[in-house]
């Protein structure tokens with residue numbers, strides 16, 4: 570693995586997950602710097618990962634070859650202003666933004682620099698090495714692309730996108746979608762508790778079933794999801810009753826509408842931020 574230094578600026582939920590995945594898959598803690606303005610969160614990162622931590626973004630950036638900007642989108646402009654005020658030279662560095670709703674053109678405007686920019690849309694399962702990261706850049710060379718791919722491949726699957734607008738699509742498909750699955754699991758868990766299973770049982774039953782279903786889909790790529798579902802659904806049986814109830818309540822349409830809302834919000838943020 571390369572000896573390049575990677576600085577995560579604003580190490581909250583998302584960067585914590587990326588760092589966790591990187592460390593599990595070959596990156597050295599020595600090559601990672603994590604910053605946060607919140608000392609308590611920074612202490613937790615230091616404790617869990619033994620990476621270098623600091624509240625000094627400028628120092629971290631100066632020491633880094635690759636910088637991952639990971640603050641909330643609404644905080645990006647204020648963060649970039651501190652770089653401008655510190656006159657940091659970003660020319661030879663690669664700056665990756667994981668923020669939703671900020672285009673590369675807008676980021677360039679915020680940074681007022683010729684840094685090589687990359688947009689990445691990761692997701693939190695990166696923590697356990699099962700993430701998906703959508704990536705897009707027009708600034709980097711092959712060697713830089715390989716290194717960035719190595720970083721995010723350490724956290725799971727990478728997909729290099731052909732156009733920047735696909736970033737908004739992949740937010741709906743993979744960036745936000747862990748939350749859809751958690752909501753679905755939570756609904757089953759709540760009902761299981763209402764049926765009398767205790768809290769621990771309800772959680773274990775739902776998570777084991779979700780894992781089993783995902784693993785079945787992964788291990789049998791030639792069988793369609795439709796067919797896997799049909800294999801559980803006996804004619805006139807219990808699953809059929811459940812699935813028909815979900816269809817009557819427009820579950821597929823609800824999901825499609827939610828994904829459209831996700832994309833629309835990303836587009837709206839691009840105009841607002």
Ligand SMILES: NC(=O)C1=CN([C@@H]2O[C@H](COP(=O)(O)OP(=O)(O)OC[C@H]3O[C@@H](n4cnc5c(N)ncnc54)[C@H](OP(=O)(O)O)[C@@H]3O)[C@@H](O)[C@H]2O)C=CC1
Pocket residue numbers: 578579580581582583584604605606607610626639640641642644647648667668669690691692693744745
């Ligand atoms: N969470 C997710 O599933 C995903 C998130 N993203 C993107 O990742 C980015 C981060 O999201 P997430 O990790 O959830 O957010 P978090 O709020 O958990 O993390 C951001 C952290 O940055 C800190 N911070 C804010 N400003 C500064 C600053 N100037 N210097 C140092 N630290 C700072 C915040 O401190 P404080 O706690 O004080 O606010 C916070 O702890 C967002 O842009 C989001 O769009 C992308 C894909 C998935």
Ligand SMILES: O=C(O)[C@@H]1CCC=N1
Pocket residue numbers: 669740744745
């Ligand atoms: O909710 C958000 O805006 C971020 C982007 C994808 C997941 N979380």
